[in-house]
Amino acid sequence: xxxxxxxxxxxxxxxxxxxxxxxxxxxxxxxxxxxxxxxxxxxxxxxxxxxxxxxxxxxxxxxxxxxxxxxxxxxxxxxxxxxxxxxxxxxxxxxxxxxxxxxxxxxxxxxxxxxxxxxxxxxxxxxxxxxxxxxxxxxxxxxxxxxxx
Numbered sequence: 108x109x110x111x112x113x114x115x116x117x118x119x120x121x122x123x124x125x126x127x128x129x130x131x132x133x134x135x136x137x138x139x140x141x142x143x144x145x146x147x148x149x150x151x152x153x154x155x156x157x158x159x160x161x162x163x164x165x166x167x168x169x170x171x172x173x174x175x176x177x178x179x180x181x182x183x184x185x186x187x188x189x190x191x192x193x194x195x196x197x198x199x200x201x202x203x204x205x206x207x208x209x210x211x212x213x214x215x216x217x218x219x220x221x222x223x224x225x226x227x228x229x230x231x232x233x234x235x236x237x238x239x240x241x242x243x244x245x246x247x248x249x250x251x252x253x254x255x256x
Contacts, residue, residue: 113154115152116164121141124138132180149170152165155181155193162182162188167210169202169207172208172209176195176210192227208254211250211251232248
């Protein structure tokens, strides 16, 4: 049995989600951005709870068969336990149940650990968005995973 539980993100998670977001990303979403997203019918946000605390989270916006993954983050102390992989797999399961079969995301070109994670989950490199990110300025790798052939 795994040492974490993957579940839908709840309002009570937002303070810790926001703290993790600030630790992981140089241009983080605000707590209010997460709150607003939770209210959207086309949004799916999941939390990994470990040792009674939020260990990580992910989310996507879905439009028909496409789901754009907006956030994937795991708190530093919980990394290396397979939590990001489990979050993504549950996101695929929930998204597919809602009709999505194409998953898209953008990742910093220099974030090789994340790129390896996504490739390991079946994502393919679809191209670059030049100078997409700020703080620091960096290209975004566009990646896609199709659940159907």
